[in-house]
Amino acid sequence: MDNHLTELNIQQREAVTCINGPLMIIAGAGSGKTKVLTTRIAHLMASGVDAFNILALTFTNKAALEMKERIEKILNITEVRNLYIGTFHSVFARILRVEAAHLGYPNNFTIYDTDDSRSVLKTIINELDLDDKHYKPSVIHNRISAAKNALMSPVEYNNDYYIQQEDIKTKRPAIGQIYKTYTDKCFKNGAMDFDDLLLKMHELLKNHPDVLHKYQYKFKYVLIDEYQDTNPVQYQIAKLLAATHENICVVGDDAQSIYSFRGATIENILQFKKDYEDVKIIKLEQNYRSSQTILNAANKIIEHNKNQIQKLLWTENKEGEKIKLVRTMTDNDEGKFVANTIQEKKLRNHYYNNDFAILYRTNAQSRAFEESLRRMGIAYRIYGGMSFYQRKEIKDLLAYLRVVVNPKDEEALKRIINYPARGIGKTTIEKCLTIANEQNTSMYNVLQHAAEHGFKASALESIQNFVTMIRYFQSMLSNTNAYNFAVQVGKHTNIVKELFNDKTTEGLARYENIQELLNSIKEWTEMPSNEDGELGDKSLGSYLQQITLLTDSDNDKEEGDTVKLMTIHAAKGLEFACVFIVGVEEMLFPNVMSINTREELEEERRLFYVATTRAKEKLWLTYANMRYRFGQLVQNEPSRFLQEIPAEYVDKSYAGVGARNQEAENVNRKFRTVEDNFEYNDIKKNSKSQTWNYKQQGKSQPSSYVANNPTRTKNIQHIPSSNFTPSDTSNLKIGQQVEHQKFGFGSVIKIEGSAHNPIATIQFELSGEKKIMLNYAKLRMVE
DNA sequence: GATTGCGCGATTTTT
């Protein structure tokens, strides 16, 4: 332990060893923040603090995991397991699971992700007969989220004059009503959304002194990472938890606060000093990451912000190269320049793809870079986009698990009640919902007593079969672990089989995704737990709660050597040898949406600061004269931020129009043959099946690109035989060979549905299993 | 039930 202390500088050591009382660490970019936090926790334990009494809150699972791993290197593993390290959301979810009854919630409450929340809102908006084009669920959700993060209840929302005026101005006066209905509905469904995890935690501590005391006593030491990004609820919770012992240590950097649009406020940093009289403040100002040039430039940039805590980052690192400013004609040229330059640097300076990051302000900018990297055969990976758990097939299977665990979960129920199709159509579902509303009960409860509600015979039978199935699952749940259970559900519902039979590229990917999900459940089931019951809960309910809080990157197994493409937001906390900040233009960066107030502009500047400080050795700033935006060619001025960097740190020789990417283009030409060899290597390194991380659902376009993949195929379209004439299918039999104009040849494996609307399930040779409505589809019987 | 076609809208987003 002691030798870990010797590795620290004076300020870092002080931050680690000063264990009692309130402490605020202002940690500049690259100043060894994580090192300090982890060493501090290790030091606490070495000083005799029990792991069970330490709570460390982070913003991302990734940060939590990294901390855990680092502490494990210092301490033994069992001890680390007993620590409470996690995101605000995941830690609170665990506590709420234990304490749910105090709030009238079931232990197995569902956690709604953003999609679920929006879907609930959409239902409500339609029920209230409002126009969902004007009352867009995403907009409403943001508004409600903001209210929750500011600790504002629906009642307070509706009584707030200023808020009401705002909503009237935007012609959305019903938001308050929607908020109220939404809250009620979530409660009825036994569900909490992301914001509720914070809000309910606060409510729990605020209204239940016994519970508050329990956790105050338990968490004698509280640590909070990325403090500049906390919002008012998180702030209040931290304050409550730390009130007895006041052993609270927060780490943050006001200059890196970039999430104010999500309710985060730097106020919390300023308020901290007021809340705790004897607060100790330590500044970490030595930067271990960047070259002097890069760091000096960053310092100069952030100086333009009025609102900030004074500090000056310095480094002992080498001066390094100047920052290269690059102007290109178009956005496509920008893409080419970056790809060419990466190629050049790889060859000349022996960098790996992993050393490069391309950072942009908006996701839409990624395309030009994807194209040029692909053309050059450079393996890359895009971060952001659809997460694994948002995929349809994953959500479908999870929805079954959710309903079994919490039958009140209406969102999940609606998702699976007729998937795979089992004859419970729209009308039946509508009717259930109406009855549930009238009787103020859950939809599942209506299904359970369907016989009393006068459904027609066929619908009633389908419903009863469905309920029987769910009951069967529920009884199974008590006899087996989460993994076996999930496998059984997949089998029993035919979901797995259906995907298995779909031989299209997308179908294959979906099948693999399901397998991946099952694997992850298995892994989770087998993961060792701590000595404390709360973290050792291996039930399915506990799994579902934690899974919702995971994001894409949490599944991210290190995969190959790739150039990283991501938004600047996503890059926070990361570092790369070589960084390209692209699209450094007015209207883009700073973004048009954020140039109206000083606050907005300063946040954009902090964003630019964050981007700059990601670079260790080399930094390029690029901008284009013209680029396509929303299909229109627009001309942009270079960003105002560029002028904020003193000329002495910048190499402008690439910024002249004529000179633009000549050098890189020459290099490119010269090394073309070598490049092809590289391409081959990239394929090999990167061609392990990457089944998720697709940018958009259903598209077979992996965001991690495999160079010139020869196996990539378009779906083969069937060309109908010349003698194709539709047959009369009224007495189609199982086993009959048929031809479909599009799907090709196949054989009938099942016929269901009513007499006037028969549905045949046909196994096609090329297209997999399909359900065909015989009234519409043209089928030719093959002799 | 599943596929095609049109119209619309389009920052950032740790959970």
Place this chain on the structure above:
DNA sequence: TCGCGCAATC
């Protein structure tokens, strides 16, 4: 431009 969501078709 491009992707999606919903309505019209098979």
